[in-house]
Amino acid sequence: MPKLHIIVGSTRPGRVGLPIGTWAAEAAAQHGGFEVELVDLADFALPVFDEPNHPRTGKYVHDHTIRWSAKVGEADAFVFVTPEYNYAPPPSLVNAIDYLHSEWLYAPVGFVSYGGVAAGTRAVQVLKQLVTTLKMVPIPEAVAIPFFAQFIEDGQFQPSPELEQAAPLMFAELLRWTTALAELRANRPAAAVPPVSAAAK
Numbered sequence: 001m002p003k004l005h006i007i008v009g010s011t012r013p014g015r016v017g018l019p020i021g022t023w024a025a026e027a028a029a030q031h032g033g034f035e036v037e038l039v040d041l042a043d044f045a046l047p048v049f050d051e052p053n054h055p056r057t058g059k060y061v062h063d064h065t066i067r068w069s070a071k072v073g074e075a076d077a078f079v080f081v082t083p084e085y086n087y088a089p090p091p092s093l094v095n096a097i098d099y100l101h102s103e104w105l106y107a108p109v110g111f112v113s114y115g116g117v118a119a120g121t122r123a124v125q126v127l128k129q130l131v132t133t134l135k136m137v138p139i140p141e142a143v144a145i146p147f148f149a150q151f152i153e154d155g156q157f158q159p160s161p162e163l164e165q166a167a168p169l170m171f172a173e174l175l176r177w178t179t180a181l182a183e184l185r186a187n188r189p190a191a192a193v194p195p196v197s198a199a200a201k
């Protein structure tokens with residue numbers, strides 16, 4: 001069974017991303033097509049990007065990067081659980097993406113977003129542009145949660161029927177892409193050769 005990581009992108013103390021991500025992981029498990037793991041970025045405590053080498057080289061010097069690389073490399077597909085900060089993804093999520101390269105290649109990615117009137121969708125649009133640079137395949141089926149506070153009760157996420165219905169549609173499409181991309185992802189290069197500067201010439 002393919003492995004799906006549900007990545008909680010906010011690391012802010014008191015974040016609603018954790019209960020929303022917990023619900024998304026439960027919904028993914030109910031779908032039944034994936035082995036599901038909830039991956040909380042806060043557990044990885046990544047500093048602002050501090051590797052001396054371009055991630056394309058795969059030459060990591062810090063333990064936090066090696067640990068993050070091993071975790072991301074395990075997955076066949078991803079769901080990013082993202083808030084919207086100033087119409088963009090939170091820096092914690094962008095930073096975590098930037099840390100790595102080959103670990104992301106050829107993976108499909110879905111989005112669970114939340115916010116006010118725009119339900120975090122502006123952050124998702126920015127993320128879609130970012131992830132295609134890493135040859136990930138963002139899918140349009142998504143769970144977009146508007147005015148999220150109405151769905152939080154006693155620290156738990158209590159979705160509306162519409163949100164509950166959106167989740168299995170996203171996981172079904174994500175599974176189709178996971179199957180289609182499996183060979184490319186399995187044979188992805190561990191590091192880019194030649195390096196960026198030579199390739200650009």
Ligand SMILES: Cc1cc2nc3c(=O)[nH]c(=O)nc-3n(C[C@H](O)[C@H](O)[C@H](O)COP(=O)(O)O)c2cc1C
Pocket residue numbers: 010011012014015016017018083084085086087088114115116117118119120
């Ligand atoms: C720096 C910052 C910028 C924000 N900008 C937006 C925004 O552009 N759109 C929006 O819907 N909510 C915005 N919010 C409100 C967030 O939706 C809300 O704080 C939410 O709880 C953030 O998710 P988190 O708790 O998982 O970190 C912003 C919050 C912060 C802290």
